[in-house]
Amino acid sequence: MDLTRLSAAALSEKLTAGEVTSVEVTQAHLDRIDAVEGAVHAFLHVSDDVALATAADVDARRAAGQSLHPLAGVPIAVKDVVVTEGMPTTAGSKILEGWVPPYDATLVERLKAAGLPILGKTNMDEFAMGSSTEHSAYGNTHNPWDLERIPGGSGGGSAAAVAAFEAPLAIGTDTGGSIRQPGAVTGTVGVKPTYGSVSRYGLIAMASSLDQAGPVTRTVLDSALLHELIGGHDARDSTSIDEPLPALVDAARQGALGDLTGVRVGVVTELSGDGYQAGVSARFAESLELLEKAGATLVEVSCPNFRYALGAYYLIMPSEASSNLAKFDGMRFGLRVEPTDGPVTAERVMSATRGAGFGDEVKRRIILGTYALSAGYYDAYYGSAQKVRTLIQRDFDAAFTQADVLVSPTAPTTAFKLGEKLDDPLAMYLNDIATIPANLAGVPGISVPNGLSDDGLPVGFQILAPAKADDRLYRVGAALEAALENVWGAPLLAQAPELEIAR
């Protein structure tokens, strides 16, 4: 039996039953990482010793009869934008190369308290700015379905690690689609929870009013298990929702039974048609049929202001990012570069440090954000974008009176070739056209793999629910997953090519 092929839920059962130890499970994943990392490059840092120490501790506690969290001993990979005490954290940037945080993010504290061995930190676009992971300062991550192609972004490392069976679980963050779009292009499951569902304390912020951490997994149930572990109120994040999470795991188990009688599924008119690849549209139509067969009612809903979402996003996100990234000033942590000529003043050190430490896309967005916030442009750009945000929320409110969940393809195309869109920022930004509205409104979304396009590459199906109704994602997502696997006879990833084993 290959332990790396099992879901987190299946591993949990075997660990609880004493059929395997966490050390065996963790070592199997570390061996897999050794074997395929040369081809995939999902990780920026692999923490063998720390992971095995946690695993041994969990095994000892289990042997002593202690009561443990269901995911205790199941290893996990963490996106490098989440701070981890004693483990390097770079956010994919040279400006933080070698930085070792002195504290843990709240979600990492929860992973550690529950006894999940942390396998390492995953690659990402620098400061989570990108849709292909090509903006990482530490090299490309390769899509396990086709190593010449992008794994999505910004969380391409987490998605690729899970798709390549290097980890059963991973943590991602989603500001405009950075969990869901990589999920779609790698044939994995990704969830962006309701804004405030998972604490942002210890996330290196890009856009504070949009950022949300969430699960990256191979099954819908695994995402629910992980979401319940990392979610819930945290007094250290003032935007954290101070109420209990809905019953997410129960919803996933109920959905897997396959009955969606009475569920109204809204198909968003504005998130289909032009710009969506034919194979993506075809798989979407087939998935709708499966939902209907499961008893759901399909309704068409219109969200006319979604066409302004991309514009609003590319004003709000860079504006908030330009402010958040001001902390990288070369004074208290990270890189410091002194100018080679002229006086070495704080201001000139700051400019030299940021000039040398930030990559092009980060500079582009900081400059765009600073411009949008500057005197004379604020009302036309940032002010207008915030109004569009209101209009998009109203569209969601109206749509959710007609439907319990909204659906669309997650991304307009399958994975493109590395380098294909690197010199065209606007083309790159269009990857997130279907995922951005959820971030602007704070509502939750999931991407579930729903087949292969004509090019043999994975496609994702997006489900959106009202704020704080994350359970609906899991119910409908698990029902779709069950119906699709019934058709395929196996999970989609069973069709992925075997990676060359390098040893």
Next chain:
Amino acid sequence: MSSISRDEVSRVAALARIDLTPDQVDRFAADLDVIVDAIAQVSEVATSDVPATSHPLPLTNVMRADEPVAPLTQEQALSGAPAQEDGRFLVPQILGEE
């Protein structure tokens, strides 16, 4: 509405404290012109009767319990500093004068 010149990019980069090479200024001016054109459409629907939203979920006056918690130690706080002296961050001179 928009037209981002090289001068504008240089001015904004200076405000953002980022040194750019002349080549970067050229490229960013071209990129940002295209991007700003594409996103300027937001002003079409942003009429005066629409209120602005800064935050996805409404929240007011969030407080935590007024209980002391242990902060980072001095050693931890300084652990990532590019330079330190006597338990403090060591920084370059702040003002430009001699």
